[in-house]
Amino acid sequence: MTSVDSHQQAAVLISEVGPRDGLQSVDATMPTADKLRWIDALHAAGLGEIEVASFVPARLLPQMADAAEVVRHATMLPGLTVMALVPNRRGAEAALAAGAHKLTMPVSASRAHSLANVRRTPEEMVEEVRAIAALRDGHAPEVRLEAGISTAFGCTLQGRVDEDEVIRLAVQCAEAGAQEVGLSDTVGYANPAQVRRLFRRLRSELGERAGAAHMHNTRGLGLANCLAAFEEGVTTFDASLGGLGGCPYAPGASGNVVTEDLVFMFESMGVPTGIDLEALIAARGPLMQGLPGEPVYGMTPEAGLPKGFAPTAH
Amino acid sequence: MTSVDSHQQAAVLISEVGPRDGLQSVDATMPTADKLRWIDALHAAGLGEIEVASFVPARLLPQMADAAEVVRHATMLPGLTVMALVPNRRGAEAALAAGAHKLTMPVSASRAHSLANVRRTPEEMVEEVRAIAALRDGHAPEVRLEAGISTAFGCTLQGRVDEDEVIRLAVQCAEAGAQEVGLSDTVGYANPAQVRRLFRRLRSELGERAGAAHMHNTRGLGLANCLAAFEEGVTTFDASLGGLGGCPYAPGASGNVVTEDLVFMFESMGVPTGIDLEALIAARGPLMQGLPGEPVYGMTPEAGLPKGFAPTAH
Numbered sequence: 001m002t003s004v005d006s007h008q009q010a011a012v013l014i015s016e017v018g019p020r021d022g023l024q025s026v027d028a029t030m031p032t033a034d035k036l037r038w039i040d041a042l043h044a045a046g047l048g049e050i051e052v053a054s055f056v057p058a059r060l061l062p063q064m065a066d067a068a069e070v071v072r073h074a075t076m077l078p079g080l081t082v083m084a085l086v087p088n089r090r091g092a093e094a095a096l097a098a099g100a101h102k103l104t105m106p107v108s109a110s111r112a113h114s115l116a117n118v119r120r121t122p123e124e125m126v127e128e129v130r131a132i133a134a135l136r137d138g139h140a141p142e143v144r145l146e147a148g149i150s151t152a153f154g155c156t157l158q159g160r161v162d163e164d165e166v167i168r169l170a171v172q173c174a175e176a177g178a179q180e181v182g183l184s185d186t187v188g189y190a191n192p193a194q195v196r197r198l199f200r201r202l203r204s205e206l207g208e209r210a211g212a213a214h215m216h217n218t219r220g221l222g223l224a225n226c227l228a229a230f231e232e233g234v235t236t237f238d239a240s241l242g243g244l245g246g247c248p249y250a251p252g253a254s255g256n257v258v259t260e261d262l263v264f265m266f267e268s269m270g271v272p273t274g275i276d277l278e279a280l281i282a283a284r285g286p287l288m289q290g291l292p293g294e295p296v297y298g299m300t301p302e303a304g305l306p307k308g309f310a311p312t313a314h
Numbered sequence: 315m316t317s318v319d320s321h322q323q324a325a326v327l328i329s330e331v332g333p334r335d336g337l338q339s340v341d342a343t344m345p346t347a348d349k350l351r352w353i354d355a356l357h358a359a360g361l362g363e364i365e366v367a368s369f370v371p372a373r374l375l376p377q378m379a380d381a382a383e384v385v386r387h388a389t390m391l392p393g394l395t396v397m398a399l400v401p402n403r404r405g406a407e408a409a410l411a412a413g414a415h416k417l418t419m420p421v422s423a424s425r426a427h428s429l430a431n432v433r434r435t436p437e438e439m440v441e442e443v444r445a446i447a448a449l450r451d452g453h454a455p456e457v458r459l460e461a462g463i464s465t466a467f468g469c470t471l472q473g474r475v476d477e478d479e480v481i482r483l484a485v486q487c488a489e490a491g492a493q494e495v496g497l498s499d500t501v502g503y504a505n506p507a508q509v510r511r512l513f514r515r516l517r518s519e520l521g522e523r524a525g526a527a528h529m530h531n532t533r534g535l536g537l538a539n540c541l542a543a544f545e546e547g548v549t550t551f552d553a554s555l556g557g558l559g560g561c562p563y564a565p566g567a568s569g570n571v572v573t574e575d576l577v578f579m580f581e582s583m584g585v586p587t588g589i590d591l592e593a594l595i596a597a598r599g600p601l602m603q604g605l606p607g608e609p610v611y612g613m614t615p616e617a618g619l620p621k622g623f624a625p626t627a628h
Contacts, residue, residue: 154620154621154622155621156620156621157621158621159620159621159622160622187620188617189620191579191582191583192541192579192583193582193583193584193585194582194583217613218613218617219575219578219613219614219617219620220537220572220575220578220579220612220613220614221537221575221578221579221582223534223535223537223538224537224538224540224541224579226538227506227538227541227542228541255613258534261533261534261535264533264534264535265505265506265534265535265538268505268507268508268535269505269506269507269508270507271507298534299531299532299533299534299569300533300534303502303532303533306468306470306473306501306503306533307468307469307470307471307472307473308468308473308474
């Protein structure tokens with residue numbers, strides 16, 4: 001069975017963010033050819049959605065200077081949803097021109113983080129979502145727009161983030177034209193009770209527009225938080241191969257949820273991901289070749305699969 | 315407020331197994347004085363139950379040669395439940411003589427692991443539980459007896475472990491006189507769906523005698539599995555400071571759930587543990603001094619507590 005078929009059977013969508021979130025948070029720049037090999041390997045393992053690049057000025061993030069080329073390559077992979085991060089209209093124009101299938105915008109619930117990350121207030125970012133939705137409607141109505149509410153569970157700069165404010169911001173993003181609104185634990189502050197509470201409210205407010213859980217493993221709770229979100233009905237989960245990534249503008253942020261461990265959790269629970277775990281672990285090869293010396297994480301790749309492990313059918 | 319008071323308010327009991335499970339699985343032997351300092355620090359942090367030693371022949375586990383002295387010291391700490399592992403009658407006699415408050419017996423659901431670990435079949439171990447319960451009834455009726463069903467979620471030697479067999483064995487242990495029967499993921503094979511299923515059955519069969527969840531983090535799912543168990547009503551969780559431990563007779567077993575991360579999870583969820591996280595992290599000091607060069611793990615100690623983190627009241 002091809003990876004495309006298995007995506008159709010998947011009960012959860014694992015959205016790989018390593019080529020964007022991971023690569024932008026390390027100092028080294030992965031050569032374009034290595035990026036393409038890595039993305040090919042991720043696709044071959046059965047990943048149905050990959051956030052492949054960020055459309056930001058190359059002087060700010062030289063690691064993303066080849067964003068357009070990477071997007072163009074990824075769109076040739078059958079069945080793959082190619083996502084790109086865009087912080088503003090200029091980025092959105094470039095991403096649409098390159099052919100991205102889905103745009104994701106970071107909208108921070110923490111004012112302090114929002115100003116540090118994108119130099120705009122949360123309210124200004126909602127207006128940016130509206131402008132990009134209009135741009136999309138005019139030029140490429142088939143492209144999906146996602147808003148990811150970052151620091152939704154707390155912020156290293158301002159500490160606690162008001163839950164009402166998170167939900168209000170999510171609703172504003174949906175009203176401004178985002179088809180999906182996810183919640184991001186940018187700095188690894190979330191706990192399972194809070195995850196249940198916020199996703200329950202999000203789903204109650206937004207219904208089908210309630211989007212992905214983007215969890216970090218900074219304090220070891222990444223998978224427990226994904227489990228809590230799953231049990232609240234969330235079906236899309238961001239994760240990063242080898243746990244690569246973080247946010248360079250949020251001090252102390254580190255460690256996206258490890259894709260390999262997340263897929264192992266779901267597959268061992270009998271929840272189909274459409275992903276071949278052996279092939280996924282093999283996709284660490286091009287990642288490590290393209291970023292020599294960069295540490296990669298993951299308990300499942302180190303321990304190996306259990307004896308007699310039976311993945312869901314592929 | 316003293317640790318004794320806070321235990322009474324705790325909603326979950328964290329049972330620290332590092333001084334037994336952790337220390338028996340490293341090659342070095344921690345000097346007795348360091349063990350006592352470490353146990354004192356754990357008690358001072360608010361831990362209400364500590365598995366302090368294993369009563370096995372010193373030629374098999376020289377790390378545990380001072381078991382009686384360690385138990386005698388620990389019983390002087392106010393409010394602490396002092397637990398000791400006993401594989402057989404001879405061990406139980408020594409543990410009772412030393413004054414242990416609670417005995418725990420490993421009863422493996424995997425025949426292969428049982429023979430490797432204690433050189434007895436599961437059926438023979440049930441008879442050993444019965445004999446030790448009789449010994450306890452005659453000499454120290456106030457002492458509690460726990461059976462921990464090891465390899466309850468799978469085994470590196472035999473692979474899959476039949477769930478009916480796990481529950482049958484647990485019931486047999488309770489009928490033989492164990493007041494608590496817990497389930498152990500000795501080799502880190504468990505997943506949250508399986509944890510829910512087995513603890514639900516265990517609680518349905520044994521009611522108040524259903525005991526602790528002993529989870530390993532071998533494949534990164536330790537906390538997610540504890541969360542699943544908690545949501546099924548489990549209130550006692552084994553964990554090891556710094557993640558020290560494993561099982562020397564189960565190839566590939568490593569990594570008890572890290573006490574610091576587990577306590578952070580519950581406290582951040584608003585579930586009182588009675589434990590002071592700062593003091594708990596400080597208890598890593600004597601552990602590291604007593605085992606120089608031994609790696610200790612834990613994401614929360616490395617990342618620090620979140621800004622504005624509010625633990626439950628102590």
